[in-house]
Amino acid sequence: MYTEKKIENLLRQQGYKITPQRRKILAAITSVNEHMTTAEIYDKVCQEDPGIGLVTIYRTLDILTELGLLCEVHVGGNCRSYLMRRPVEHHHHLVCSECGTVVDFTDCDLSGLEDRLTKDTHFEINGHILEFTGRCRNCIVRAK
Amino acid sequence: MYTEKKIENLLRQQGYKITPQRRKILAAITSVNEHMTTAEIYDKVCQEDPGIGLVTIYRTLDILTELGLLCEVHVGGNCRSYLMRRPVEHHHHLVCSECGTVVDFTDCDLSGLEDRLTKDTHFEINGHILEFTGRCRNCIVRAK
DNA sequence: AGCTAAATGAAAACGATTTTCAATTGGCAG
DNA sequence: CTGCCAATTGAAAATCGTTTTCATTTAGCT
Ligand SMILES: [Mn+2]
Ligand SMILES: [Mn+2]
Ligand SMILES: [Zn+2]
Ligand SMILES: [Zn+2]
Numbered sequence: 001m002y003t004e005k006k007i008e009n010l011l012r013q014q015g016y017k018i019t020p021q022r023r024k025i026l027a028a029i030t031s032v033n034e035h036m037t038t039a040e041i042y043d044k045v046c047q048e049d050p051g052i053g054l055v056t057i058y059r060t061l062d063i064l065t066e067l068g069l070l071c072e073v074h075v076g077g078n079c080r081s082y083l084m085r086r087p088v089e090h091h092h093h094l095v096c097s098e099c100g101t102v103v104d105f106t107d108c109d110l111s112g113l114e115d116r117l118t119k120d121t122h123f124e125i126n127g128h129i130l131e132f133t134g135r136c137r138n139c140i141v142r143a144k
Numbered sequence: 145m146y147t148e149k150k151i152e153n154l155l156r157q158q159g160y161k162i163t164p165q166r167r168k169i170l171a172a173i174t175s176v177n178e179h180m181t182t183a184e185i186y187d188k189v190c191q192e193d194p195g196i197g198l199v200t201i202y203r204t205l206d207i208l209t210e211l212g213l214l215c216e217v218h219v220g221g222n223c224r225s226y227l228m229r230r231p232v233e234h235h236h237h238l239v240c241s242e243c244g245t246v247v248d249f250t251d252c253d254l255s256g257l258e259d260r261l262t263k264d265t266h267f268e269i270n271g272h273i274l275e276f277t278g279r280c281r282n283c284i285v286r287a288k
Numbered sequence: 289a290g291c292t293a294a295a296t297g298a299a300a301a302c303g304a305t306t307t308t309c310a311a312t313t314g315g316c317a318g
Numbered sequence: 319c320t321g322c323c324a325a326t327t328g329a330a331a332a333t334c335g336t337t338t339t340c341a342t343t344t345a346g347c348t
Pocket of ligand 1: 071091093104
């Protein structure tokens with residue numbers, strides 16, 4: 001699990017400066033244990049620093065994504081509403097299509113499939129997106 | 145495999161009118177055996193009907209997606225560049241991150257994983273997104 | 289303390305998509 | 319067949335999220 005300090009060091013290592021804005025953005029992301037959209041992150045940071053520019057959020061999220069510290073959720077349909085969170089390890093998502101709740105899971109084990117595809121297509125596979133969609137427990141209960 | 149006629153009937157059944165524009169859009173989509181972006185579909189239709197409005201493309205693609213006749217490719221990063229194609233059966237994508245080539249594949253067999261998740265999370269799972277990314281044969285060769 | 293490249297924020301630009309609205313038209317009722 | 323009307327269309331404007339530009343500020347190193 002990444003702490004703010006660890007991320008700061010990582011940024012420094014890469015030659016990025018540690019600014020108050022970046023600190024607040026990191027604080028916002030690491031303080032919430034949920035996936036957030038860019039807008040949600042912006043709103044959260046604004047509570048601490050109403051003057052911050054949305055551009056700065058974008059720029060910082062870009063850097064963090066670049067460094068692999070954030071992951072995205074691609075939701076079907078309107079895929080622009082993708083969410084972000086602090087990273088843990090390689091994992092995937094189970095998304096409730098009614099309320100948007102995201103549950104992480106690990107152990108995807110797609111190696112068999114990956115091998116087959118490599119053989120069949122001669123692609124050099126280096127990643128995958130895997131997400132399940134459905135209705136979460138709450139939404140199932142609520143619908144009754 | 146859907147023919148233009150079949151799709152037209154489906155539209156009629158749903159109360160949609162069959163217009164020359166819609167016919168041309170269907171022709172464009174079914175004539176190409178490749179994934180196409182909205183813009184590419186627009187360009188293709190324009191060859192037949194230069195007067196057609198881009199709005200009409202959007203509206204028609206919306207309807208077709210709604211009816212489940214089209215599927216999307218969610219590419220990581222800029223996920224707005226999603227592609228569309230005529231449907232066949234349940235399948236997934238292998239996307240070359242250099243040239244954008246999309247290869248379809250079937251037989252994902254995620255049922256074991258799905259069962260485990262259902263048990264663990266009490267979600268009612270009804271779908272999944274699965275995509276591999278990598279470099280296609282051409283791009284590997286070209287890089288050498 | 290002073291320097292400089294990196295970072296910031298306001299504003300404008302951007303590209304894709306959506307909305308609005310007046311004109312047109314498919315398909316049914318008469 | 320004809321007429322009607324809700325559905326459809328296309329031009330234009332609006333919207334939305336994101337990116338670019340640029341002048342100003344600042345982190346981090348002498
Ligand atoms: Mn995640
Ligand atoms: Mn496909
Ligand atoms: Zn839910
Ligand atoms: Zn390629």
